[in-house]
């Protein structure tokens with residue numbers, strides 16, 4: 001059985017977790033701080049704040065960006081549902097804009113069309129690891145005086161115009177869920193270049209507490225904390241951070257391995273004219289968190305039957321990225337919703353297995369099976 005994904009974890013990560021447990025300091029402490037410093041250095045952002053997952057990272061980002069009740073935030077519907085949920089948490093309304101068919105990323109033209117007096121921010125998603133056009137959205141946000149927040153859940157290790165994702169804007173949110181390219185079990189990170197955001201994010205993730213546990217522990221004077229605002233418990237643990245530090249050391253290598261597998265798929269499928277392969281324009285560098293293929297109308301087999309035939313041959317696959325507006329929780333949120341591109345991409349895309357290490361034989365088996373299912377049918381048609 002070939003799975004859709006698996007995290008790349010070794011004895012090193014296990015040892016790091018083991019060692020951390022035996023130090024007795026297991027929740028947010030020195031390892032979290034070290035992970036933050038290393039993640040900030042990696043992305044060349046000024047600051048990084050570790051949190052419990054990307055959904056909580058997005059929630060806190062909404063708060064520090066000043067998004068609140070009655071505001072609108074423009075985001076893609078075609079994203080994992082946590083993108084839209086984070087907007088709802090602060091009482092704001094997600095306004096879904098269309099994506100570009102060739103990149104699955106938010107379309108700046110449609111995003112601009114959806115700006116109203118109530119718009120407060122644009123939540124840009126780097127879908128399945130391919131960066132969105134950050135400069136276009138930064139320009140838009142400057143012109144309309146909006147905040148930009150990046151949902152980079154899938155984009156650790158990806159780059160846009162020579163810089164790693166995490167560098168470019170004021171609030172960038174990452175996930176370390178096992179389905180992403182590096183993992184801490186669950187986990188998240190926010191990078192920011194603003195000191196005021198950094199300070200407030202650190203407060204909010206730990207109950208609004210003015211003195212954190214580590215500082216109090218290390219102090220040789222008695223100090224008391226104040227809770228300066230209503231905060232949350234969105235901490236990452238030191239056990240997770242210890243694993244994250246080891247994962248971060250491997251991130252560039254993992255990305256280069258993922259890119260080799262994507263290149264092998266691209267090469268094998270390049271002559272099939274009834275599918276569209278992922279594209280990466282000049283200046284865009286994907287970590288290939290997922291490898292998604294779009295099946296055109298002329299494809300001889302519909303997407304779901306293709307998925308079943310692959311599964312019958314022992315290969316897991318997934319449908320295209322979900323659209324939030326068609327989920328029960330979001331039906332009726334916007335009147336006259338019209339997102340034909342997003343819906344078509346969700347219904348007619350398929351995600352193929354991609355993980356590290358993926359053996360040559362496994363890649364060849366996926367390629368051969370995919371071709372053997374589709375190509376003879378195309379010839380008969």
Ligand SMILES: *Cc1c(COP(=O)(O)O)cnc(C)c1O
Nearest residue numbers: 053054055080082083153175177
């Ligand atoms: C995975 C994902 C999230 C949620 O990340 P968690 O760490 O599981 O909370 C949010 N947005 C996008 C685009 C994702 O892919």
